[in-house]
Amino acid sequence: NAGVIQTPRHKVTGKGQEATLWCEPISGHSAVFWYRQTIVQGLEFLTYFRNQAPIDDSGMPKERFSAQMPNQSHSTLKIQSTQPQDSAVYLCASSLDRLGPPQDTQYFGPGTRLLVL
Amino acid sequence: AQKVTQVQSTGSSQWGEVTLHCSYETSEYFYVILWYKQLFSGEMVFLIYQTSFDTQNQRNSRYSVVFQKSLKSISLVISASQPEDSGTYFCALSEPHSNYQLIWGSGTKLIIKP
Numbered sequence: 001n002a003g004v005i006q007t008p009r010h011k012v013t014g015k016g017q018e019a020t021l022w023c024e025p026i027s028g029h030s031a032v033f034w035y036r037q038t039i040v041q042g043l044e045f046l047t048y049f050r051n052q053a054p055i056d057d058s059g060m061p062k063e064r065f066s067a068q069m070p071n072q073s074h075s076t077l078k079i080q081s082t083q084p085q086d087s088a089v090y091l092c093a094s095s096l097d098r099l100g101p102p103q104d105t106q107y108f109g110p111g112t113r114l115l116v117l
Numbered sequence: 118a119q120k121v122t123q124v125q126s127t128g129s130s131q132w133g134e135v136t137l138h139c140s141y142e143t144s145e146y147f148y149v150i151l152w153y154k155q156l157f158s159g160e161m162v163f164l165i166y167q168t169s170f171d172t173q174n175q176r177n178s179r180y181s182v183v184f185q186k187s188l189k190s191i192s193l194v195i196s197a198s199q200p201e202d203s204g205t206y207f208c209a210l211s212e213p214h215s216n217y218q219l220i221w222g223s224g225t226k227l228i229i230k231p
Contacts, residue, residue: 043207043221043224044221045218059218089159091159105163105166107163108163110160111161
């Protein structure tokens with residue numbers, strides 16, 4: 001079984017450009033999560049979807065960031081007008097359900113390393 | 118204030134037993150503590166979890182936990198450590214009231230020397 005797939009693995013953008021990050025969850029998993037990891041802030045929750053519906057986006061910056069899950073096989077995180085402080089590793093995870101472990105266990109993709117110059 | 122706290126780094130020699138500490142804050146009756154290892158490639162690998170309802174310390178292969186519920190402390194124990202155990206280990210808290218989103222510690226960097 002393939003794990004969570006994230007593309008691209010690395011992305012370099014210029015300040016002000018748009019960046020779109022892709023995540024393909026493990027087949028059969030109903031929950032998808034996005035996290036951001038930086039040296040300064042550590043791991044931060046951004047948003048999560050359950051059965052493609054947005055459930056909790058409390059960690060998403062209010063401006064420039066948006067996430068979608070148009071079908072059960074992929075989710076996207078879009079950053080408009082990227083800024084240097086958006087540079088981070090963006091991690092996507094999926095899990096079977098929210099009924100508690102082990103179903104609740106999140107499995108992570110390799111991450112997308114975003115660098116905004 | 119940090120909700121989940123870990124020490125920054127530690128090290129050990131091969132074949133030794135390694136203990137990584139994590140402390141957390143919660144007022145929930147039910148919660149879950151999970152341990153993940155982040156490889157040098159960035160990939161996050163799930164290791165083991167313990168729920169607040171578990172009466173026994175959990176074990177998964179060479180990984181086990183020492184759960185001190187009253188102290189809000191949990192340690193990850195790695196037995197017969199290997200150089201490939203080197204990496205950064207994260208402790209994460211999962212609570213019902215926050216939709217079970219993971220609240221992460223800052224990670225402990227572990228170096229195992231041959």
